[in-house]
Amino acid sequence: VRRELHALILALLGATLFKLAWTGQYTRYVKPGVRGYLYAASVVALAVAAVTLWQSLARRRVAVPAHTDQGHSDSHHHSDDIGLDDGHGHQHGRFDVAWLLVVPMLVLLAIAPPALGSFSAARSGTALGAAPASNLPPLPDGDPVSLSVLDYASRAVFDHGRSLTGRHVTLSGFVLPGDAGTWYLTRMVITCCAADAQPIKVGLAGTVPDGLKPNDWLQVTGSYTTQQDRDPVNQAAIPFITVTSSTPIPTPARQYES
């Protein structure tokens, strides 16, 4: 019965969402704040699937005696209609669009595509956006101080590095080859999901390690430099950092900044 197929598809949907939220795999695709909504959606999908399957099991159990009971078989017939006809005049023999919902779930479970990296970052211009409020908060304490790539780039471009001068900063991101042998330390920034991801790029000057490959994750320590570059895609300013030391790091659990 189509109703039971739909229940199974919803069970697959609910189980997949639950697995994504539980394992943290969801941070490759959506912002961290979505976790609670994923659990909620997963519970609704699993509940609808469970109620539906339970109802059809119960109906099957009464189905045999129902043949002798006119009233029973009448009500049975009624509810069976919902399953067969989804209210859009579908007939048997037409493709049931619900099958498509299986595709992304199997992609997530079997392939588990990785977070966006240098392929996307190279296609889009650095996205510093509108200038934030003119007075940035002072740099936090620490020597070196850990900053997000977005924070560093904003301070370097909009504040002309005023809050950065004289300080050692640590940044981490993946590397992206630029024109003329430059490497950009890059982080993707997402607001909702990976479809709106945009890169923030910071050029590496000073002692840049040899043998880098695109998508390698790197932690660099260095200081502000006035050097800037223009992003070939959108002509936006790309600030630089003079690197004094750098270490390769494993891919972090949360690859996006937001």
Next chain:
Amino acid sequence: VTVTRAASRGGGTAAPPRPRRPGIGAVELFILVLLVTVVLRGWLVGATSSARAQTWLTIFVSIVIQATPFVVLGTVVSAAIAALVPPAFFARVLPRRPVLAVPVAGVAGAVLPGCECGSVPIAGALVRRGVTPAAALAFLLSAPAINPVVLVSTYVAFPGRPAMVAARLVASLVASVAMGWLWLRLGRSEWLRSPQRPELAGLTRGTAFVAACRTDLVQAGGYLVIGGLTAATLNVAVPPRWLHTVAGHPLLSVVALGLLAVVLSICSEADAFVAASLTQFSLTARLAFLVVGPMVDAKLFAMQAGTFGRRFAVRFAPATFVVAVAAAVVVGTVLL
């Protein structure tokens, strides 16, 4: 790609009725598809290992995951409308004259926090509950654009420019109400497939609610997948560089960002941040991006076609695009 083919082949063979036990084949096929995927897993991973394929898949599943909670919310609300709200309710709260019901429904869109995927099933449920289609369509267009969550994120994305929030609110509302009135004037009811669900009538409220949830969820979800595939394909196929060649032209840039909104299919809660980063474009062009996005995009088109029929969607979406761009140009010229 192979998964897609396997699944759609599955649907094709599942559909013909079995002579003895109808529908059992579909359930067995579902299990078969799962098993085949498990067996072919290594091959699938290898076949999609290029950077382009991985980006495509990541964007595709991201759109689906991001939208699913909103689709679930929209489904539950629409199922509640279908199963729990008496049919006469909307006739009582909305003005009787359709001309007045349209702006009321447009403004009512402000109370539904969420993005565009949730409002499609709700608008479908409103039509089924006897709301005049023009008013339901005004609600469909305005809800994702003018709700508080979207306006606040617009405010945050454009620091120091509160006029952007006002312009988005006004232009979106104007475009939604204009589309509602346009539908009253030019729309034909035969374009609109408004599914009646008499089968819910004989059921208890609880059973009707679960049945409505289930059918809405798998259907909206299925069309969401079509939309996600389209948006991800366009996202990977269209090189972003072409955009920047038209940034300087006052009119072309508006149309270009309107089209970009259609292509990208970004959630309306996030689009303001993308618009903010398109700094080489005029504010009016970026307003067009914000007004068009929640009303017409690749993902929404598939979902609207699923709920209201393809004949509706091929007329409604282009008209909405033109009206939304025009509203953005006029409001942007006055307010920005």
